Amino acid sequence: MDYSDPDAFTLPYQLTKQVRRDVYPLLEPTQPGLSAKGKTVLITGVSGGIGKVIAESWATAGTSGIVITGRKVDMLKGVATRLRNLAPPGTKVLAQAADITNEASVAALFAAAKEAVGKVDVLINSAGSLNGGPVGAVDATKFFDDFQVNVLGSYLMTHHFLAQADGVGTVISMTTGAIATVFPGMAGYTASKLALTRIMENLHAEQPGMRVFMLIPGIVQTEMTVDALKPYAKDSAGLSGSWTLFLSTPRAEWMRGGIVSVNWDIEEMEAHKDQIVHDNLLSRAFLNAKLGRDGHPWT
Structure with missing residues (x-):
């Protein structure tokens, strides 16, 4: 691998030849095709960089x-103020701190959500944890913090979302391209994200009324970004925000149950939709597609 290449950690996971690293016209949140009018959304991890921008995109x-x-009350209040300024008059905004690894806290969050906005149509599991360190060198409790947030937390949020969804809704869970490889020092993170991916795949198979997607946000400069990846953190958080809007539209229906990356070009994917569906290239695509610098070799 050429580590001097700014795309060194992006190209190995590229399905399309076109690499997207920032919002482009099709994904502008103001674009009518991405309108969220009439939809209600719940986003976790809004204390962090990606979750905050996702919320802004929806507003x-x-x-x-x-x-x-999220867990940072003061930051949530600041984000809520910005969302009210971005959103049209009449948009209902609720900012409530919660510990997503605690079921009582999650239940209280959904009770407050019901009172504030009614039924939640879209759940975005954006909260995440990354505690680095080699296997055996990290305290076991700290190692499994990643599982607590990435697996248990996302499961509890999904569980309570389903309980109020009446069998219909959209669940978007953030995953990572790193589940496709061994990344020394990130075992807890990658293993927990791989476990979450399998849970979401099961949800897709078990509840046909649920629109389930797993989204790779690329490499974004946030508090979670490990030092080794900071030189390669060239992706806009806005891409994740716009992709969650896109996945909530009928145009993304054929991607249901799949893993998709913000770095992939949507129109190129659509041009090869039949092959992607036939060859099952979005189902843990790392096993089914020939990802790389020039994208999958389309037939």
């Missing part, structure tokens, strides 16, 4: 109701 797209949660 810009005119969502009818938005619930944001």
Whole structure:
């Protein structure tokens, strides 16, 4: 691998020849095709960089109701103020701190959400944990913190979302391209994200009324970004925000149950939709597609 290449950790996971690293016209949140009017959304991890920008994208797209949660109360209040300024008049905004690894806290969050915005249509599991360190060198409790947030937390959020969804809704869970490889020092993170991916695949198979997607946000400069990847953190958090809007539209229906990356070009994917579906290239695509610098060799 050429580590001097700014795309060194992006190209190995590239399905399309076109690499996207920032919002492009098709994914502008103001674009009518991405309108969130009439939809309510709940986003976790809004204390962090990606979750905050996802929330801003939904507000810009005119969502009818938005619930944001995280652990940093002061930051949530600041984000809520910005969302009210971005969103159309009448948009309902709820900012409530919660510990997603605690079921009582999650239950209280959904009770507050019901009162504030009614039924939640879209759940975005954006909260994440990354505790680095080699296997055996990290305290066991710290190692499994990643599982607590990435697996248990996302499961509890999904469990309570399903309980109020009446069998219909959209669940988008953030995953990582790193589940496709061995990344020394990130075993807890990659293993927990791989476990979450399998849970989401099961949800897709078990509940046909649920629109389930797993989204790779690329490499974004946030507090979670490990030092080794900071030189390669060239992706806009806005891409994740716009992709969550896109995945909530009928145009993304054929991608249901799949793993998709913000770095992939949507129109190129659509041009090869039949092959992607036939060859099952989005189902843990790392096993089914020939990812790389020039994208999958389309036939």
